[in-house]
Amino acid sequence: MSELIFGGARSGKSQLAEKRAIDTGLRVIYIATAQALDGEMKQRIAHHQARRPSEWGLVESPLYLAETLRQHAAPDVCLLVDCLTLWLTNLLFAGQAANQAEAGKPVNCPLFEGEIMALIAVLPKLPGKIILVSNEVGCGIVPMASLSRLFADEQGRLNQRVAAVCEKVTLVAAGLPLVLK
Numbered sequence: 001m002s003e004l005i006f007g008g009a010r011s012g013k014s015q016l017a018e019k020r021a022i023d024t025g026l027r028v029i030y031i032a033t034a035q036a037l038d039g040e041m042k043q044r045i046a047h048h049q050a051r052r053p054s055e056w057g058l059v060e061s062p063l064y065l066a067e068t069l070r071q072h073a074a075p076d077v078c079l080l081v082d083c084l085t086l087w088l089t090n091l092l093f094a095g096q097a098a099n100q101a102e103a104g105k106p107v108n109c110p111l112f113e114g115e116i117m118a119l120i121a122v123l124p125k126l127p128g129k130i131i132l133v134s135n136e137v138g139c140g141i142v143p144m145a146s147l148s149r150l151f152a153d154e155q156g157r158l159n160q161r162v163a164a165v166c167e168k169v170t171l172v173a174a175g176l177p178l179v180l181k
Contacts, residue, residue: 002123002130004162007172009135014082016172017133018052024129026078029057031068033087048082062090063111066118073126084134088158091115092151101150116158123165134159136171 003020007013021028030052036042061068065087072079081087092098095111123130138156143149163169169181 001168002126002132002166003168003170004132004134004159004166005170005172005177006134006136006159006163008139011172012175012177013133013135013172014048015051015175016170016177017080017082017131021056021078021080021129021131022053024078026076026129027057028053028055028078028080029059029072031065031072031079031081032058032060033062033065033081033083033090035062035086035090062087063094064115066115066122069119069126069130070122073128073130075127077127078129078131079126080131080133082133084132084158084162085137085155088116088155089151092147092154097150098147101147104146107150116161120161120165123162132162132166134162 095109097109
């Protein structure tokens, strides 16, 4: 069974995902998509690490998420992916998508498109419990810069596609979960 938990920054979505992972009673493997590329991100990662139970496994997967899920999913395992937003950002900058957007060109990036399609294809087939955390970035104004607009558009599309294939979808606002599906 797969579940998408999404919400705004500091809404409580990661804490809810961690609680739901514990509540499964399964062995938990945390799939981290963040990369510690600066001091502030290192602090964020350390905050998340300190909150997690020490017995949880950890796999870092900044780009090839579908393959990571395929490798680690099992009937007795809960995979907690935190988060799709950073994964999407990694994909935008790993290929040519970010450069194309900034140059005002149409985005044509096989890595970006291929990895998203692979994730959507694999999610319904995985054994065990899969919990995915993502940000909701579409509640504000349309960004001025082309790369920011591309990111907001693609994050919204990704959330829609993942929600469509997940059995459960929960929106978190102010620490309060609202089950949408």
